[in-house]
Amino acid sequence: MDATQRPLVVPPRIGLYAEEKGLFRLMQIMLEGLMIHRPDDPIGFLIELLLLDNDDIPRILLLGPPASGKTTLAMWLSKHLSAPWLSQETLLDSDWSTLMASVREFQARKEEIPEDLWADLLEERLQLPDCLHNGWILEGFPETREQARSLQAAGIIPRHVVVLYAPDIVLLERNLGKRVDPMTGEVYHTTFDWPPDKALQARLVPAEGSSETATAQRLLAYHRNYYGTLLSFGAKMKLINADQPCADVLAQVLSHIEAPPASPAAFSLRILLCGPPGAGKSLQAALLAQKYGIVNVCCGQLIKEEVADGSKLGELMKPYLENGWPVADNMVLKLLSQRLSQWECHVRGWVLHGFPRDEDQARAMLHADIRPNRVFFLSISADTAVQRLSYRRVDPVTGERFHLVLRPASHKEVHERLRQHPRDAEEAVQLDVDRHQRLSGGLEAFFQGSIPTAVLNADQDPQTVFEYIESYLVRPPPLNPPGTLFQSMGRET
Template sequence: MTPITFSLATCEWVLASDLDSCYKRTANHRIAMDETAKPLRIPPEMAIYAEKHEIFDLVQTLVTNLMVDKPEDPIQYLIVLLKRGSVEVPRVMLLGPPASGKRTVARKLCEHTQVIHITDSNILKEDTDLTKKALQYKAKQQEIPGDLWIKLIQQRLSKIDCVRRGWVLEGIPQTREEALSLQEAGVAPNHVDVYHVTFIWPEDKEVVQRLERLKAVSEKQLVAQLMQHHREVHALRKTYRNCLKVIDADQPHVDVFDQVLTYILSRHCSVAPHTPRVLLFGPPGSGKSLLAKLISQKYNIVNLCCGELLEAVSADATNMGELIKPYLESGQQVPDSMVLQILTERLSRLDCTTRGWVLHGFPRDLEQAEKLQESNFIPSRVFFLEMTDDVAIERVTLRSIDPVTGERYHSLYKPAPSPEVQTRLQFNPKDSEAQLLRQLKEYWANASSLQDLYPEAVHINADQDPHTVFESLESRLVGRLQNDA
């Protein structure tokens, strides 16, 4: 018989509540009711105040507790929660295949946080009518009906120790159907930990020992458990997909536990996600446009290129569009006051205030940056993309575009596929070396003062493959999101 080999791969954390998306759907519905209405603008001071005083976090936590516990007197219940000081207790689900370390992590987690460890076996130790009924099925070697099992879980979690201290559900739920039934019953976790396995023998000795000990279980039974897990894990992830945190679990359980504990004890795992406001700086050719596009696509935030925004406004039949059109047509710089007015109006719209934004192309100097700060549009994450002038010249001056297909090419990195395409390629006059050198001189003249204004900015080497740069930027972006929380 073919030997069974597998290893731990990843561990994912999910914030089960989704108030933020609810707010977005409600707001979008209100706007859709009147297509002629102007875009709703929200003063930036509101978001800044709310984040500073953790209003979003507080409201989400209160409402979540309210919906889970369903008290008869909601007002008094909320007053008690607020007086208690900490309105959130851990409600954790640890899921995974055989030998994934759920039991070890669950026990250590309960020791450190004093939450209640709940397993399918200790649920059945309760002396209640429901457990007696369930044990009758067990005695007949029959499966406990799903609705009865959900009632048993709900009964245990409603006890005062779980309500006050929180709980860890180990190996529960096992299917998407169970997960949905628990949600309907008001069992809402604030952390879901899903372990995955792949069919590769692990290098870690501790993991190997766990798997070898598991061989005491018949191979047929082990295969059945693994197949059951793999059938259900995708659906379970989909059930808790709204906020996802990935932790590498292919390592000793002590390291896994340290990351799990840190994440549970941090407020990040129990609060509404803060709105990301990302600012990208870098010389011409550093990849700001591509990186902004990738960030926007992955995190569903608004991609704002200042130059493209000005062109869009110029194309509109508005007073501001008519004012800036002569500047753009003549190649002159649009006055800062006009740029700032256009930009702040766009940043105040609902999509930017609820989803967040990534901005590039502005500010270009210290004065513009200070005016942006004075308008209360303060970035929460700032990145400087760094590379030498030689690399910038190579990237910019050798790029071209096919006027027929619109495809972009580069003499070194992406040459034309045929002589026919090569002959019709066009080079943008703005990409000339003389023009580029002027832009580089302007950038470096202002870079130092901008870096002083944003001392916590992250500096990333942009002289790499664009996707490698994105991975580096993303790792810092996610890390700062956790620190912000």
């Protein structure tokens, strides 16, 4: 890219590389780390951050009222994700921390441990190798807004916050039947999860604080602090009903935390519209360009403009147009690369129609790094295509276009002077439609393997078709998009 030349040309490969490698997300992670930790040596900090390569490890807060199943769920998640399971109890049971002396002093005086001390204790635990490389699952903490703010101030930012909920009467009944294995710490229940091993049954003991009075007091304290915690995490919170089998709760939690998150990267639409003549590609492209400010690139119009400008490439294309031949693919691709490499296309995005027409052209387009991130196939029957195009007329005086059925002229004198363009004759339209059906057979299957694709029924009101297209565009792209993001919508059956 040469910054001294105008118009500024940005090779498409630059944007594609940034999307494929997640450079925006990487920059976001590094800036977040600098703002949260404010290291004295920023360069060294960033190098260490990149060497960790732990962007995708789980960082989960598992919250909920007493007896909602947090402990059991945290244990299962820890085994499934191979991530350490942390809680206030596990933090206090170990002597690895240099802060344990301060904790013991508060315990000896039977005072509550301050929020800042909890945050420091947890921060020190998360710096151990198992958490750095495998992530962590923190159960039952924070319990208050003050504790949540202490974690955030210490730079402990979870990726997912799962909050379980259930009616209080259900929670009271559950807690009364809770039993704990004193040897392993695993939790069982007399009704829902009673172990078959007789020896294990014999050593189970009631869980501490499982009486009805103690549970009611804990529920009251939880409800009192719940909304403060809710305000601390906001949109990150995922509420899941705990009044169902544990396996179903686990499945919902895994579905949530394993779903690819939406990319926060600056996103430029690169839309490709395909379909037979008369499907409405030009109209939909104009509507998209008008509403979203993207560049409308009509391949046929682009070729005519290049020939009219008299450029070197235009002179090479001129004989093709004069003789009614299709322009050579390599010339079209060169022209498209020049147009789509301009700065406005890189920043604003683009919508392309009129190319490719077959699978070979599509393969050559991707090889030239012209890669759309949305592909729409507008589907209509051959009869509808012929009807739409063969009824078009042009006013030779004003140049305005009309349609004998969909948009007839309002005045008789205008109607009488309308003329049909030779390319809109029924025989010519039928030949174009037959050619499209013959050449475009493998085009849909080709794109569905690598690029988000949708097939729309275009034999309906144009505004309805546009709304279908728009419903796909407003979905942010996932960080790791699958081959076919969209399902067919509005397709004829």
